[in-house]
Amino acid sequence: MTNGYEGNFDNLKQRCSQAGGQLASPQNAAENAAIQQIVVLYNKLVFLGINDIQTEGRFKYLNGENIVYSNWQTGEPNNDKGIEDCVEVYSSGKWNDKPCGEKRLIVCEF
Numbered sequence: 001m002t003n004g005y006e007g008n009f010d011n012l013k014q015r016c017s018q019a020g021g022q023l024a025s026p027q028n029a030a031e032n033a034a035i036q037q038i039v040v041l042y043n044k045l046v047f048l049g050i051n052d053i054q055t056e057g058r059f060k061y062l063n064g065e066n067i068v069y070s071n072w073q074t075g076e077p078n079n080d081k082g083i084e085d086c087v088e089v090y091s092s093g094k095w096n097d098k099p100c101g102e103k104r105l106i107v108c109e110f
């Protein structure tokens, strides 16, 4: 779910955690489609609970496990300028790696 809050990756992670959930981390196409619906409804891109902060190119969930599902846009992840460790979702449902300091819509899962 979302409450419309927008913030950087750390802000979003913290907010979901405080609410007793975690930043949405889709593990299959159905879960990704649910997040895509929110992106379309709010007309705002979201950050997922997935990043490659620890090891460049190895995207993981917040619990440190390697991702089992991805939906990258063609040509992504490209680690543009060497500073893209977070993952945003476009209205198409496709993913792009993006700097974690950007502000995106929150979507928590419980």
Ligand code: GN1
Pocket: 076, 078, 080, 084, 096, 097, 098, 099
């Ligand atoms: C953006 O602006 P550009 O094309 O250099 C984006 C990347 C995307 C790319 C997709 C900082 O890069 O994450 O992969 O578009 N970088 C930023 O075309 O927004």
Ligand code: CA
Pocket: 076, 077, 078, 079, 080, 084, 096, 097, 098
């Ligand atoms: Ca990118």
